[in-house]
Amino acid sequence: MVFNFAGWRCATSCDIVHLIQQDIVMDQTASPFKFIDLFAGIGGLRRGFDVIGGECVFTCEMNKFSQETYRANFGEEHEIAGDITLVDAADIPAHDLLLAGFPCQPFSLAGVSKKNSLGRAHGFADETQGTLFFDVVRILRHHKPRAFLLENVKNLLSHDKGNTMRVILHALDELGYEVDFRVIDARSWVPQHRERIFIAGFRRDHKTTFSFNDVIIPDGPNPTLASILHPENGSEAADERYTVGKKAKVHERYTLTDGLWSYLQRYAAKHKAAGNGFGFGLVTPDKVARTLSARYHKDGSEILVAQRGKNPRRLTPRECARLMGFDRPGTNDPWKIPVSDTQAYRQFGNAVAAPVSVAIAEAMSPWLTNMVALRSRRERLG
The missing domain is CATH 3.40.50.150 (Vaccinia Virus protein VP39)
Structure with a gap:
């Protein structure tokens, strides 16, 4: 076997x-x-x-x-x-x-x-x-x-x-x-x-x-983020919790609000000016993420997925499950996530x-x- x-x-x-x-x-x-x-x-x-x-x-x-x-x-x-x-x-x-x-x-x-x-x-x-x-x-x-x-x-x-x-x-x-x-x-x-x-x-x-x-x-x-992200092209069945529509697009609630995105940019600029390395981690599908932490639910700053024409987004909990190797796209037996997004982020982190x-x-x-x-x-x- x-x-x-x-x-x-x-x-x-x-x-x-x-x-x-x-x-x-x-x-x-x-x-x-x-x-x-x-x-x-x-x-x-x-x-x-x-x-x-x-x-x-x-x-x-x-x-x-x-x-x-x-x-x-x-x-x-x-x-x-x-x-x-x-x-x-x-x-x-x-x-x-x-x-x-x-x-x-x-x-x-x-x-x-x-x-x-x-x-x-x-x-x-x-x-x-x-x-x-x-x-x-x-x-x-x-x-x-x-x-x-x-x-x-x-x-x-x-x-x-x-x-x-x-x-x-x-x-x-x-x-x-x-x-x-x-x-x-x-x-x-x-x-x-x-x-x-x-x-x-x-x-x-x-x-x-x-x-x-x-x-x-x-x-x-070595794998890149493309291997764990929702493809958003219809090749993956929609999951009513994380993705919507015929192309299974990631739900809008995972996109950062204007206020949060502005805050993270100001925060990063402030620490860069002070010579510190603190800031957000903006990634594209061909990249590798920073370490997912238990605080990810707060603002998602360590792993933000760039989106064309709009603010970046957090990973969905399903993508976090894949990022941690508990799951993979297309599996017939996906990892069960019975808890809220906040708790799921803490658990995977x-x-x-x-x-x-x-x-x-x-x-x-x-x-x-x-x-x-x-x-x-x-x-x-x-």
Whole structure:
């Protein structure tokens, strides 16, 4: 079986050609693995591990709107827990893999700047978010899963002059995990610069040779925004929520008002005169977007699509789903967006780019199933 995942070809245990290329032979005894999805958001990390045959046995996500989107797309397989600090580790089912996109605001450039301006703590000193990493540690210590994968913003590496990252790596090392990490830009899969740090670990008593060097990053050609924008030429069926008419034109409500467009231009000019790089990001279909953020719902300034003869427009939530790799034009099973535009923008801005998760999952998959054992058996038999 081969999954067509948002336009990226992702192999499963039955894709013999792919496995032979990796010098791995599978049989029908392939072992499934169980995983948990913490700080799940709308399931960006999960997407990759579903593709390689994992079974999600526990989900935790505090935001009720993200829970709604998660359920709409993954079903009602189990109850979604809310506040992780109120969850006893013993009540979490046994699992082989822990996934956690623990909150990034205490470490992000924008988050740190905002907290500094307000005189508030950030990083691990932020008691409401920063210390949630230690809930990950608490669960790892109790269950000792075979592996974990964590995700955060790139700024985690430099936060507090590198001390935050040292604390994280030391804590994971003390738990008995061999750890590797890498900053990966989703640009190779989607038309967006989106650098995120991924931290993976395997228990030392579960010997592997995994490293992020195993993650296959496409050589190109890299996609442009044309691959995710509504074509507006009638080749795409109209979606009454985002597009209208026979040509499925983007709804006028996504075009900036004269007042907002004037404000953004004045704001950009002011900061340019001051020597700052702040301003809006105006793009055309042949370009690549800036990083989509959770604040996109406010004014859309980081990604504005140029329009001939009128003000630029925001991306629609459907285009954001495609920009994050959850969806692609023409799919028969589009990503479900049951929430308001405001909530959808927040969710996609906070999400993990799905095809990056798929690539990492494929690199980790030999060590999460019995593929390694089968390969070793074949080598012993000559």
